[in-house]
Amino acid sequence: MNDLSLHIIDIIQNSLSAGASLIKLTIKEKSSENLLFIEIEDNGKGMSQQQISKLDDPFFTSRTTRRVGMGIPLFRDSARQSGGSLVVTSELGKGTKVTATFELNNIDCPPLGEIANSFVLMVSANPNVNFLFKYFVEESEYVFDTVEVNEVLDGLPINSPSVIRMLTEMIDANIEDLKREGAANRSN
């Protein structure tokens, strides 16, 4: 995995396999605390305690098509090598929450990558799943809610190529603004 947005796609794919109808992605960038925070929360079928305890084992997977499951171990490695950690909490029937933290200035902290593009691809590939995306830079926040967006699109499919391009642009522009605002606040 070259960047964190690829890990995020991977974890969202897990949520989808767990039959989630709502997936929340939260990213916080806090230079003041030297923290990069990524959280993916779903309302899928959840995991038992026994399953959670086996998550670190790359040779554990619930799927039947292959015998290894590297998604969580790889993501956890990325977090650990950047001075952070990864925590998974889950309840059967309720859903799962994966929280990863990174030291923002750690030389081993991978770049976030094309997060808007990655996220919109997930949204468009799963038009029947609701996604809620929150991006924080310090205390400023940008929220992207597919329920709202679908209302605006009013029947126009969220997976048509021109819509995908527009939504990516929209998220990119807003994150850029947050970052500019954050940088301005820091220099003050």
Next chain:
Amino acid sequence: MKKIKSLDDLRKMKRELEHGMNIREKSNSPESLVQIRVAMATCGIAAGARTVMNALIEKIEKEKVPAVVTQGGCMGYCYAEPTIEVKIPGKDPVVFGNVDEKVAAEIVDKYIKNGELIDGIIPTNYQTINEKK
């Protein structure tokens, strides 16, 4: 073109967009569309599934192909990732392996538009005569 930032901008752009769309694109019935499923598990993502997905979306927009790109899990062909499954209405799905941007474009041009098969097919639907009932 003006930058889209708020939901209001999106609303305005949507009106412009709708004019340029044909009825088929507007319809929400996936049965009439070609379904392209990109395998997006750890193996697929690490091998470049996101690049392939972007390439496919760009290509179907450019060529105005009535298709939707969706996402799937690992089918067990990790050695051949990125893989995509193409389901043309009324036909059996076909899985292509080792897809990159170039192969993705070729699949759209040759298989989806002309029904011509290309190299790299994984025979998922292979059944022996005894299995068939």
